[in-house]
Structure formats: structure tokens, C-alpha cells
Amino acid sequence: MSGAVDGPLHGIKILDLTHVWAGPLSVRFLADLGAQVVKVEAPYGRGPRVYPMAPIGGWLGGEPGTEPWNVNAIFNKLHRNRRSLCLDLKQTHGRETLLALVGIADVLIENFSADAMSRMGLGYDVLKLANPQLIYVTMPGFGSTGPYRDRVAFGPTVEPMSGLSCMLGYGPGEPRNSAMALMDPIGATHGAAAVVTALRQRESEGGGAYVELSLHEGGVAFSGPWLIERQMGGNPMSTGNRHPHMAPHGVYPCAGDDQWVALACENDDQWEALCAVVETLERDMTLPLRRQNEDEIDARIAAWTAPRAKQNVADHLQNAGVPAGAVNAAPDMLADAQVRERNFFVAYERFATPMPGNPIHMAGLDPGQWSPCPALGEHNDEVLSQWLGYDVDRIHALRATGVLLDEPPD
């Protein structure tokens, strides 16, 4: 079937019922590794015909055009290498069609709220009957059990419950939220890890699997070292940009408006290298001494960086053996010589929109094969005929009854 690319997951059939960020990103990683992914989309899954507001990432090409639901830049970023099947699961024939697909799929992945699939009559008990070998992955924000299971969960509201907000900030008692919904990409990577783990388990032990991933637990897992340190009597707290075991470790102003460079000294060798560049620093300072004098050290470094361009500072320090990098904004990221040399951003999407690539570099993967995000329902006929063997009349009947769509209803 078209859509899949070469890769180690070639031949693995995934039904993608995910939405927003964590789920689609998780599936993108699997699609990049060759899985055959069918995005099973609700008629309004990409929004209505007329958008009430511009999407956060904007429109591909800058304008909504006549089919705004197909040019939402963030949605497109997350949905390469997939086929789109737009199916109304509220209708009996829609659910029957999904169950037929489940019968031949390897994986179904969704990130609805805890009971949503069961309420549609598509809980794991039903799916398992259709295919006992199915890997079913569910990603509710707080999991499907426990006292918080029914809470509304978005990445930004789950984040403070992980403990991270107490560490992120300019100092103790001044918590901050990343405002980047970091719980979602944590869920995404671990969702993909869970799928391959379950597939390997199926290969060795047989049988399908029920896989559950909680965004909340992803965040708490990443706070794990602090949670253990706390049990051991430590008291981890926010120290701004400083680090408990490195000094200096910070972000320093550079020439221009809101331009900065980050640097760190992990050891005495790097400190000495920094001292060779920033001559106002005193070479004979061990880590404990540097930590005691961080205010003064930071001031001297800032005095040196302030009149200089951030990329020049980073180059200069790196050449001297000091870990340093410019605080990049979007244009800097796209222009970075390293990511350009490695072809990380890929312009396979419409309007030559550069999209983040796949960090996995290995033989057998070729971004040149990637296909852009499909239009809503673009592969309705292809999926139903190739995966299920439906004939033209049967597909037509589904379309005529509104089960199968290729645009949001009026």
C-alpha cells in the first residue's frame, strides 16, 4: 500500500486514532520507521469547515484557502507518511468498518479520555474479540484507573503535578510552567517505545496486548532522580539557570535584542579553557570555590559575552573546548550549519515548509521517500479496497450514508 516508507517496521499495520500532540507524534516516529499507518479520522477531527481562529502554527502557505482543515501546519507536521481514512464512528457501519480493520491490524493507538472508546462500543474487550493478536495502546492523561482517571488532562496542566514546576524558575518559591506542554512529547516517545516493546513481546510470547500510557506518569518518571534525592534527605529546588554540580552553568547576554548564549563547565579542564578566553576569570578555582562565587563569575562572563554576537561567542568557546551554544530562535535553528549538513529539516510538505525530520540515522531509512500529510479522507477508497477488499459499490454505500467522508460536514 502507498504511504509507507522503507524501514524496520515495514509491514506493521497501525490504526492511528490519536489527536492533538502526544499521540500523533508517537505514531509519526513509528511511521518514519516504515510502519503502514492509517489515520482513522472523525469527520470533524481536523476541525470544522470554517475555523473560528487561526491555528497556533499557522496555515501551510500562510492562508487557509478553500480547505482550511487540510492546511493546519501543526497537524501536517505530525502526520507525514500516513493514509487518511475519514470514518464516522458514531454510526454502526463506521464502527463495523473499524472492527474489520482491527481484524487485520497489528496496532491500534488512541489518546482519548479514559472511557471514550468504551462509550463508542470500541473498548479493548470488543477490539480483542475482533483480533486477539492486536496491540491496543491507550494514552489517557492520568491513565485508566485511579482517583484522577476522569480529570481533564492537557500537557500544561499535568506538568505541575510532576514536580517539574518546583525546579523550573528563577529561584525557590517562584514556580514556572514550561508553557510548552512537555508532557506530550514525553508521552509520544514512550508511546512509540511501548509499541515496539509490545510487538517484540508478541513475537516471543504470542497474543495481543493492552498497553497503557499516562502522560502524568511520564512526567513523574522524568522527575525520578529528584524524587529519589528527596527521599535520601536532599532538598532539590529551583536555582534558576544554575546546576548543582557544574559551575559556571548559565545563559549570558550577547549583542543585540534578546540574544543569549548558554555555556557550562562540566569539569576543571573546561573551566581552564574558559579562563583562557575570558581573561578576567581566575584559573585556580575548584568546583566548590566556583559555586561559592557564581555571582561574580557570571558577571565577568556576561561582561565578556555582552558586546559579542551569540554565534561568534559559541564558536569561540567551542574552539577553546568549552561547551557553549547560542540560544536559538526558529530562524537560527533552520540555519544551523550542523542540522543543515545532516539534512534534518525536510521540505517534503506543501509550500516547501521545512518540517522537523527523524533523528534516527541508519541504513535503510530514506527521508526522500516521505509523503506529506494526506488530505482528510484522501485514502478512503484505497484503504477499504486494499486492506478489506471492499468493492466499489460497498464503498459507495458507505459514502452515500455519510459513514465515509472526505471533508467536514456542513
Added chain:
Amino acid sequence: MERVLEIGGVAAGYCGRIFVRAGADVVRVEAGMRDPAWVSDTAMDVYLHAGKRSVGQMSAPLLQELAAAADVVVCEASNADAIDALGFDGWSTPLKLAITPFGRTGPKRNWQASANVILAMGGYTQLMGDPGRAPLSLPGHYVEFQTATLGYMALNACQLDGQNNTIDLAMLESLMALSQFTTVRWHCVSEVRSRHGSDFWFVVPSNLFACSDGWVYINVVPNFWDPFTVFINRPELLMDPRFADNDLRMQHRDALHAITAAALADLSKQELVARAEECRIPLGVVQSFDDVLADPHLAARDFFEQVQDSEGVTWRSPGLPFQINRESRRSRTVQARATRSGGIW
């Protein structure tokens, strides 16, 4: 049992951590001085290395011998040359993962990096912190853990396919692959994202608010506006033309934040959580580490593992974020380091 050889720092350690929980036999080579972590070595051992065997630094021939006996090698080093210096390319292991800050090719392949450098170059630091103040670097090991998880995924995909392969994985690219919408917004809207404190910015109100005994985060995406007015006991706001849609709420952000702050200031976290559950509002309480350790939800889900350190003391360590077939979290032990490679495999 699958044999995994782990060499390197926090990223390799986290990758090995997942392999342990997937049932692999993981042997960790302590490659010398450790990367500075956010916590003590003991805490890091409990978190990362429980359930692994550990050997000390070894000569290149011994390392090659050990690698030859492994099914998978996870090798993290400070840069591309450091990977080469270990003899990585000469190891006959069928499946090998090299983790470096910038990858094994390209003009910056031998740049040095700590996590705050990667976060800066990857576009994250620019977006965190308050406007008019220095940007904030993300504390902790997000960069290493995320890179490791992607590496684990790729290795297992190859195992599933029976492939022999060598993977080049860069922390910088891993971070950029996970980016929210920084670059697409620049390309499609010609707007460079900046930082706005804790304000999610594009939907209003979405911010941290003080309450009587702490802080809560509220994220009112447009569908939640109506119940939100009930949540703050201000249903008349539904008729207020300043807040009729999200664009207008963005225009009147300060006014709406002030109304919200006033509505929440005298209520406790517990009261707000109860109200949020009743009104179906996305709300999260800022939890201290003590709060997280005592969280009844995590306890009910049996999320923490029992891990014994090398002194025999038991600690609670988070399980993996995913569970397969609701398998119980197991107890694990941090093993003392062996001194020789002989007899490992």
C-alpha cells in the same frame, strides 16, 4: 535473554533502564568520570541502574570482546571522535546505537555540549522564562531521557525486523524532532516565538495562578470557556464582549488574568481541584516532590517500584510511563560494580 551492553552517561543509562524493564540482561560499563547529574551519584544509581550488572572501566580489547558477546550496544560519548576512540566501529555487535550531542557527522560533530547547550541550540531555552528577563534552561535530564527513548525505540524496531544496523542518534536532533511548533510558526506566520512566563499565550486564560495555599495551572482552550466561567463563579462573563472568543480573550488577556487571579486567590488547592472536577476544567496543582511521593493517584496505580541500593536501603523509584497487560511493577536492586569483564557473558 537479550544481552545489552551499555556504555556512557545519563542517556545510555536511561536507554538501559528501559531495556531492563523489558526483560533484557543489561551490563553497564562505567566509562570513567561521570557526567554531572542533577542529583547525587547514589540517587542516580537507584534511578538509572537498578537491575543492571556493572563493570569498571576496561581496555579497548576487553571492551571489544564484551561488545562481541552482546546483542545490542548502547554507546554514548561526548562527541563523534570520542565514539571513534572507543573503537565503536570495530565492534561486531549486530545492533549498535551511538548517542552523541550532535551526531557523528557534520561540522559540529566534535562540539562539546551539556544539556543546557543542547536546549539552547534546540530552540527550547528561547521559549522558557519571563519576557524581559534571561531565558530559562530546563532543569533535569529531559534531553538525555528523550534521546534515549528514541534510541530504544529504533533498536527494538530493528530487533523486530531481525536487522543488523548501526544507529547515529544526536541529542540536538532528538530535541528538535520533539519541538512543538516553533519552526512551522516561523515559516507559516513569519513570527519568531518568544517567552511569556508560564502563559501558554495562544489560548487565554492559560497560566499559573496563586491560590490560598499554593499554585494551580489552568489551560482554558476555547471549548472550555463556558464551563470556565462557571468554575470561577462568573457566568456573566459569557456575555462580556471582551471575552467573546479566544482572539478577543487574547486581546484582553491582562483583564481576564486579573479576574481569574481574584477568583482563585482565596480558594485552596483542594477546593479548586474539586471545582475543576465538577466543571470539567483542565487544572493541575503545583506539587512539591513530597506531594508527588504522597500522591494517592500514583499510589493507587502502584506506580513506584521498590529499589534497593548497594547498601541495602530501599527507595521508591518511578516505574516506566507505560505498562503492558497491567504487569505489576517489580522490585529491583542496584548491584555493586564487578571489577573484571570475565564471566559476564
